[in-house]
Amino acid sequence: MFRVSGEAPESFFSGAGRAAAPTRRLRVASRRPAGAPPVDMAEAEEFLRLFHAENRDSGSLQYRIDRMRYEVETVGTYRHTEAELAFGARVAWRNSARCIGRLYWKSLKVRDLRDVHTVADVAGHCVQHLRQATNGGKIRPVISIFPPDTPSRPAPRIWNEQLIRYAGYERRDGSVLGDPRYRGFTAAVRSFGWHPPREPGAFDVLPLVVETAEEGAHMFALPRDAISEVALRHPDLRWFGALGLRWHAVPVISNMRLSIGGVSYPAAPFNGWYMGTEIGARNLADPGRYDLLPVVAERLGLDTSRPDTLWKDRALVELTRAVQHSFHEAGVTVTDHHTESERFLTHVRREEAAGRKCPADWSWIVPPMSGGQTPVFHRYYDTEPQLPDFFADEEATRRALHGGPPHFS
Secondary structure, eight states, X not given: OOOOBSOOSOOEEOTTSSEESOOEEEEOOSSOOOXXXXXXXHHHHHHHHHHHHHOTTSOOHHHHHHHHHHHHHHHSOOOOOHHHHHHHHXXXXXXXXXXXXXXXXXXXXXXXXXXXXXXXXXXXHHHHHHHHHHGGGSOOOEEEEOOOOOSSSOOOEEOOSBSSOBOEEEOTTSOEEEOGGGHHHHHHHHHHTOOOOSSOOTTOBOOEEEEETTTEEEEEOOOGGGOOEEEOOOSSOGGXXXXXXXEESOOEEOSXXXXXXXXXXXXXXXXXXXXXXXXXXXXXXXXXXXXXXXHHHHHHTOOOXXXXXXXXXXXXHHHHHHHHHHHHHXXXXXXXXHHHHHHHHHHHHHHHHTTOOOBOOHHHHSOSSSGGGSGGGGSOOBOOOOSSXXXXXXXXXXXXXXXXXXXXX
């Protein structure tokens, strides 16, 4: 489907944040795509009123609304001030119904990268994001906001679901080495010219794919010093380390669209820190992912012949214990589902005290292990979406899982 053009050697990054040549170009856009539709002025005005209500020293609201209307009537969009952009990104986190870790929404570090347009610079700043967020193990919540979609110029796209994800190599018998969720993306980047390590493993970091209307899609190898990983060991089970498991330290979601006041930012990678169950009870345990519960259960000597022996539950606990223990031992920020549940309810109480609704998706807020033992299980939540917010687009999800088709083609 794609051909590799330009130079084929592996791409690499210089120490300065830009990607250094050569990079791997996948495909150049064959036509100039249409820009975004004009901004909805009612949505823009609603956001500006929210911003001024929570930032009383921000000047005249009416002047700002009039200025916004003039810009939209003239060019179809308006430009957020730096303060509006930072506030909008933080409130989008505050409103994110699927996130349990919103208590610290005000601490989000916002990187204003709206003047960054080339694939090389977008990729380079993604690397900088990883380094800043890793922060020596003391994970820092960060968002990097690249240019928005406008009527005159479409925004860059990052194909990857997260900046760091592991390859899934499909074998001839249909089994997968690595992460089965990314078997399609892995096959696609290999067809583009990406070469796995000489001996492929279960935790090979996939390349970053960035696409713009002007340059098409390019592929970049992430530098090793930007990838922080934790080797997983168990506090009591000596054999666990021999399984060779590990996981990356920072979950940077990179294919969700940030919407602030009617302006859409399709490339706005952001991160918090991991909750242990995200890795131990989902990424490593789900049958459609690494499916390690049978492996751990066998090593524990559990009876797996019947579900009522609760072997899955016992294996799940030990797998998650290993994640929590290993991150703590490595000095990398991680939280547990009991602590984070208490923190989330603190966040809900603060929002209610401020006179705000706190949207929450129960199926995402309740942790995937011991849900009934956490306080978030035993109540209902407001489900009405609030803006600003993050959105998962179907098109972006297809690119993240299947490696295409390109947005600009």
